Amino acid sequence: MSTATRTPAAARRSGADLLAVAIKVKRYQPDRSDKPYWQEFQLQVEPKDRLVDALNQIKWEQDGTLTFRRSCLHGVCGSDAMRVNGRNRLACKLLMKDVGTRITIEPMLGFPVIRDLVVDMDPFFAKYEKVKPFLINDEPAPAAERLQSAEERARYDDTTKCILCGACTGSCPSVWANRDWVGPASIVNAHRFIFDSRDRAAGERLRILGDRNGVWRCRTIFNCTEACPRGIHVTDAIEEVKRAIMYGSTETE
Amino acid sequence: MYRGQSGMWSWLFHRITGLGVLFFLLIHIVDITLAGFGPTVYDDGIKIFSLGIVRVLSLALIASVLYHACNGLRILIIDFWPAGHKYQRQMFFAVVALSIAGFIPMAFFVVAPIFGRCPGAPNTCAPFI
Numbered sequence A: 001m002s003t004a005t006r007t008p009a010a011a012r013r014s015g016a017d018l019l020a021v022a023i024k025v026k027r028y029q030p031d032r033s034d035k036p037y038w039q040e041f042q043l044q045v046e047p048k049d050r051l052v053d054a055l056n057q058i059k060w061e062q063d064g065t066l067t068f069r070r071s072c073l074h075g076v077c078g079s080d081a082m083r084v085n086g087r088n089r090l091a092c093k094l095l096m097k098d099v100g101t102r103i104t105i106e107p108m109l110g111f112p113v114i115r116d117l118v119v120d121m122d123p124f125f126a127k128y129e130k131v132k133p134f135l136i137n138d139e140p141a142p143a144a145e146r147l148q149s150a151e152e153r154a155r156y157d158d159t160t161k162c163i164l165c166g167a168c169t170g171s172c173p174s175v176w177a178n179r180d181w182v183g184p185a186s187i188v189n190a191h192r193f194i195f196d197s198r199d200r201a202a203g204e205r206l207r208i209l210g211d212r213n214g215v216w217r218c219r220t221i222f223n224c225t226e227a228c229p230r231g232i233h234v235t236d237a238i239e240e241v242k243r244a245i246m247y248g249s250t251e252t253e
Numbered sequence B: 001m002y003r004g005q006s007g008m009w010s011w012l013f014h015r016i017t018g019l020g021v022l023f024f025l026l027i028h029i030v031d032i033t034l035a036g037f038g039p040t041v042y043d044d045g046i047k048i049f050s051l052g053i054v055r056v057l058s059l060a061l062i063a064s065v066l067y068h069a070c071n072g073l074r075i076l077i078i079d080f081w082p083a084g085h086k087y088q089r090q091m092f093f094a095v096v097a098l099s100i101a102g103f104i105p106m107a108f109f110v111v112a113p114i115f116g117r118c119p120g121a122p123n124t125c126a127p128f129i
């Protein structure tokens, strides 16, 4: 364990090159007020602190009621997606030196807000389950493993990287307008199995995504691609699924 | 307001121009219907398109049609060409440039009569009212 993580935050923040930042948070505390309100926090951070460190600092030293999700702190669990200066970002993947000294943080659009920056992810995961995001293959299993060539694996490599943070879905105007539409994250995870040579249920998934709340509500806006903290080419994945539905085949590209 | 990039603006303009063109279509159906009441009614009716203010609105129509058409092609390319998504931003700027390039000469012919000039088609040039 590195000593940095054990040093108390206050001691760590004594150096000369500290940044003074103002963080404006859109807060919602249903037990105090029915309406969301803005609150600004002033604090000193190290340039190489992440935004999530700054939020922790507020929570631990200024206002314990500030509520947000975070878990891994390393861009893997996908729990701290939020709207930072107008764009969906993971708070643990942003360095303070890169976000400026006046920062505005809001919960993601397109999700019901539970408290402060915590949004209700249940509808998101319900839609995720709808596309059957697991390997389906009823053929008798071989003795060892279902083999796949490097090329076959590469076909869907990009969409294996999803951490289900919801940044793409929350950035999508089609989602804001219609909460029933399946949304980019579900399509990314459907893509991951549709183009997997070991899977046998591509047809079923393409049927699910071919209905009126499936891929066709995508208007190629590209907000999702820009928002994805994993650099997944989300719009491209959606377009590939659209073409697979249209051509009736996953073998056309 | 979400701070989207060129892709979001391209979509927003596409929506707005699409609705604008649809609105014009409704007006157009009305003015074409006037032909059913005889040539004089029709001729008098479409004089409205010579009004200065309507000429300015026509500019919005021209810009809308050009942008909507060019961006429609951009979306088709993104949909059908597997590598299209990589160039979506460049294509957006190309769409804007093409729309402007088409707009300038067309706008000239539409607006010139306001200033008493009728290039190309003197017999359709009603005086500025």
Ligand code: SF4
Binding pocket: A078, A161, A162, A163, A164, A165, A166, A167, A168, A169, A184, A185, A188, A227, A228, A229, A230, A231, A232, A234
């Ligand atoms: S595709 Fe990217 S933005 Fe969307 S849920 Fe997965 S990791 Fe998050």
Ligand code: FES
Binding pocket: A069, A070, A071, A072, A073, A074, A075, A076, A077, A078, A079, A080, A090, A091, A092, A093
């Ligand atoms: S806390 Fe896990 S992704 Fe940021």
